[in-house]
Amino acid sequence: MMKSTLLQEYIAQQPVLWRALLDSREEITAEFSRRFGGFQPDRVILVGSGSSHYAALMARPVLEHAWGTEVTCLVPSEAADARLTAAHPLYFAISQSGVSTNTYDLVCQLTNAGRAVIAVTEQPNSPVGLAASLSIPLRIGTERIGAKTKGVTATVLTLMLLALSVCQDKSYGQRMLQALDRLCxxxxxxxxxSRAWSHAHRNVFLPFRHLYVLGCGNSLGAAQEGALKLLETNYLPVSCYPLDEYIHGIQNALDGDACLCACCRPKGQIGTACCA
Structure with missing residues (x-):
């Protein structure tokens, strides 16, 4: 048996980590629900870069249902220039390291303007954490690697738990907690x-020099994060598109060196197509 890489070890730690987060949800969300449980935002805005942005996209459907309002996911440069229509917005600044310069600058700008900003970060005493109105720690333990995995999924779960802690639809909240329990x-x-499938098909993928990943609907954030992980670990060009954008000309770039991976509905299977 091959020795596990550090990346594989972090991936394998996720089930135990998710269970710990789920079981500690009241402690994790207590201060947030105390301070913001009675606040009804007319827009929730999640700001982050890279994997933090994709985690926000993955969590968005649960947040929209929990608050019953629009949830917008932006990278910091978009949020800084956007004219968002909201009288009572609630911002989340997501940064696993807490030292993202653009995110920090935006948090300072927002709090100086009197906006409520919740930081979700591994380091509450980091620049992003200290600049925010409230800092929620990401309880992920050590993840000293560039290609983040357990930190990404822990971010998604933490955002969901925060939203569910103030959700007025108790029936929905209970169903979601049951679904998260099944997930764990x-x-x-x-x-x-997944490991068995990957090992069985690795020789199919190795010859390809360009990978395309497609997503649609609520799967787009996961598709974008998957594309980033492929790029970070294989050092190959990887492109990710929404399905409806892909069919408007991008397919013309496919050749014998390209592999197409589709993360799409209706049944949520991951499909692959190898182009010759």
């Missing part, structure tokens, strides 16, 4: 099957 229980087997 099924995760070890899902990871085992």
């Amino acid at each position: 229980r099924n995760a070890p087997e899902n990871l085992s099957r």
Whole structure:
């Protein structure tokens, strides 16, 4: 058996990490729900770069249902220039390291303007954490690697738990917590099957020199994060597109060196197409 890489070790830690977050949700969300449980925003804005942005996109459907309002996901440069229509917005600044310069500058700008900003970061005493109105720690333990995995999924889960802690639709909140419990229980087997599938098909993928990843609807954030992980670990060109953008000309770039991976509905399977 091949020795696990550091990346694989962090991936394997996720089920235990998710269970710990779920079981500690009242402690994690207590201060947030105390300070913002009675606040009804007319828009929720999630700001982050790279994996933090994609985590926001993955969490967005739950946040929209929990607050019953529009949730907008932006990178810091977009948020700084955007004219957002909202009288009572609630901002989340997401940065695993807490030292993202653009995110920090935006948090300072927003708090100076009197806006409420919640930082979600591994380091509450980081620049982003200290500049925010409230800092929620990401309880992920050590992840000293560039290609983040458990930190990304922990960010998604933490955002969901924060939203569910103030959700007025108790029936929805209960269903979501039950779904998250099933996720934790099924995760070890899902990871085992994913590893087996990857090992069985690795020789199919190795010859390709350009990868295209497609997503649609609520799967787009996961598709973008998957594309980033492929790029960070394989050092190959990887492009990610929404399905409806891809069919407007991008398919013309496919050739024998390209592999197409589709993360699309209706049933959520991951499909692949190898182009000859």
